[in-house]
Amino acid sequence: MLLDQNFNFSSAQAITATAASTNTMDLLQGLGLATSGGTYTVPPNYIIGNATYFGEDLGIGRGLGEPVFVVTTGSGTPAVATGLQIAVQGAVDNGGGTIAGLTFVPYIETRSIPLASIAASSRIATIRYPKREVAQALPRFINLNYIVSGSNFTGLTVTADLTLGPDDAVGTLGQYPSNY
Numbered sequence: 001m002l003l004d005q006n007f008n009f010s011s012a013q014a015i016t017a018t019a020a021s022t023n024t025m026d027l028l029q030g031l032g033l034a035t036s037g038g039t040y041t042v043p044p045n046y047i048i049g050n051a052t053y054f055g056e057d058l059g060i061g062r063g064l065g066e067p068v069f070v071v072t073t074g075s076g077t078p079a080v081a082t083g084l085q086i087a088v089q090g091a092v093d094n095g096g097g098t099i100a101g102l103t104f105v106p107y108i109e110t111r112s113i114p115l116a117s118i119a120a121s122s123r124i125a126t127i128r129y130p131k132r133e134v135a136q137a138l139p140r141f142i143n144l145n146y147i148v149s150g151s152n153f154t155g156l157t158v159t160a161d162l163t164l165g166p167d168d169a170v171g172t173l174g175q176y177p178s179n180y
Contacts, residue, residue, distance in 0.1 A: 007162040009144050012074050015084070016152045021144040021160060024099050028140050039098050040141075067129035067164050069144065074157030077120050082150025083112040086125050086160075090139030102141055107132075112149055118156065129162070 009021040026040055071086055089104035096102070107130035118124055132138065144160050 004161075007164075009069070009160040009162065010071075010158050012157045012159055015146050015148065015156045015158055016154070018148050019146055020089075020104070021146070024141050024143040025162070026141055028093070067162055069125070069127040069129070069160060069162050070123060071125040071127070071144075071158055071160045072123050073118060073120060074159070075121050076155040076157060078115065078118050078156035079154050080151045081115055081148050081153040081156075083114045083148075084118060084124070084153070084156075085112045085147040085149065086110045086127065087145040087147060088127055088130055089143055089145050091141045091143075092137045093140040099141065104141070104143060104145070106145070107139075109147075115150075124158075 007025075009023050009025070011022065013019075013022050069088060087106040087109040089106050091102035091104045094102060108127060110125050110127065113124055146158065
């Protein structure tokens with residue numbers, strides 16, 4: 001699996017209570033991520049012919065592979081909480097200029113992952129990039145929301161990335177000579 005820093009939503013983010021990912025993807029400004037509490041530039045009403053702004057839809061990723069969110073845990077052993085649910089959320093631009101002021105709606109979520117299934121240094125979720133429902137507004141912003149059930153977690157960190165290629169090594173195994 002090849003990872004790109006521009007697709008990193010959480011990097012060893014400590015999860016205690018319900019929280020949004022550290023970074024939010026801005027599809028209008030390109031594939032770069034903005035800090036979830038940060039600001040963004042409100043674009044002009046019309047962007048056609050304007051080289052500063054462009055819209056982007058990752059679509060279903062034909063050619064490179066389907067976009068997939070991969071969420072892994074850190075080396076610590078999580079404790080106390082009952083479970084964790086992970087939601088992929090989107091928000092349309094409301095013109096406010098701050099990411100904290102946006103209204104994110106869930107597009108797809110995992111089931112509640114019980115504490116017993118959350119091991120240290122393991123993959124806890126693989127989520128395919130959701131398709132937009134009919135008559136649903138196109139989002140400008142994408143983030144992840146970590147929903148904690150029960151008491152707050154202790155010792156849980158997560159790293160979450162969006163990958164556009166295969167999310168395993170099967171496609172590359174055996175393609176390189178040994179001893180390199």
